Amino acid sequence: MNSSIYSQIPTPFLFNFLCPTPPTTASNKQQYMLSHYCSSFMAAFLFFLVFVLLMSSSSTTAQGPPFPGFYPSSSVQSNGFSQYFRNLWGPQHQRLDDQGSVTIWLDNTSGSGFKSLHSYRSGYFGVAVKLQPGYTAGVITSFYLSNNQYFPGNHDEIDLEFLGTTPGKPYTLQTNVFIKGSGDGNIIGREMKFHLWFDPTQNFHHYAIQWTPSDIIFLVDDVPIRRYTRRNDATFPVRPMWVYGSIWDASQWATEDGKYKADYHYQPFVSKYREFKISGCTAEAGESCRPRSGGLSEEQYKAMEWVQRNYLVYDYCNDPKRDHTQIPEC
Incomplete structure (x- = not known):
């Protein structure tokens, strides 16, 4: 899953994409159950998305600083x-x-x-x-x-x-x-x-x-x-x-x-x-020592x-x- 892609999609569009509107032929009970299922699924999906983003940010920090390109101590x-x-x-x-x-x-x-x-x-x-x-x-x-x-x-x-x-x-x-x-x-x-x-x-x-x-x-x-x-x-x-x-x-x-x-x-x-x-x-040291x-x-x-x-x-x-x-x- 590319979380960066999902993070750029507007939430209403994402909700409709994952939980499309039930057909008009469905009964009230079927519509309610589908809506309840989609709401729970969407909440779990968003929680998972936030978790992935936080873990990605945390792992980047834990890796340490970028390579400085040069080691003065060497x-x-x-x-x-x-x-x-x-x-x-x-x-x-x-x-x-x-x-x-x-x-x-x-x-x-x-x-x-x-x-x-x-x-x-x-x-x-x-x-x-x-x-x-x-x-x-x-x-x-x-x-x-x-x-x-x-x-x-x-x-x-x-x-x-x-x-x-x-x-x-x-x-x-x-x-x-x-x-x-x-x-x-x-x-x-x-x-x-x-x-x-x-x-x-x-x-x-x-x-x-x-x-x-x-x-x-x-x-x-x-x-x-x-x-x-x-x-x-x-x-x-x-x-x-x-x-x-x-x-x-x-x-x-x-x-x-x-x-x-x-x-x-x-x-x-x-x-x-x-x-x-x-x-x-x-x-x-004299002037011959160059800093x-x-x-x-x-x-x-x-x-x-x-x-x-x-x-x-x-x-x-x-x-x-x-x-x-x-x-x-x-």
Whole structure:
């Protein structure tokens, strides 16, 4: 059955086609029985038609995003943790293995974080992450770029943050961009939040930030989910940044605006990182280091549009509570 054909036929025509008017020679009883039968059949047929259409729509979403045509991660070699990073804080809550993977965790005494050995002016920064299932409200697992240690109160930042959740509800992946300042109490974030088309607690998935002189692209398993373009220096980070990862308690706002807090009856909260991929121009590199080119192909745009159509749950540009004079790029 081609449901798309039936969906374009006017309902009265469809009813008459499936349930023609009984002949005038039929008795009143025969006419009533035929009419009653046709009405029941039509109702069942329409229910089946709606079910087919819903299942078709659901299966399309479940298949995942369209092929993006290009896998940026394939051009960057994977390396172990120690090649790029060192512990920054909470060393007792960080464990390395022989394969170069790192596990960090949060309990009621501390979380943990790590920092790159170098700062970068641009580049591709990716990692495979596996999150903890169950109750993780209030807990944030992050992978991000920042220069907060060197420009406190006037820093730049590009974030991938996994916001913890409660059982039965999906993780939220928050992407964010800060430009020159958030320490003065007037935080100007540029958040876009997504749910994912898979369960990030079941397997490792690859998450990445591609930062070029013209744009910032956030990717999940090589699928672009967001592109933030450079319109001018006032709304785009241009100073060198370090790469960080961490797990910490952000109960004040992380889960449903702070409705659910971290509950340490469920500790430890564990996050695992592996397959680190970094390729970029360090701050020390000369002009001979050429940054990646920005932009997206037509196939990448279609994949990004699919993600935003099906899984975008918050866009700062569409928030009526925001002061849009502070976010002119919207």
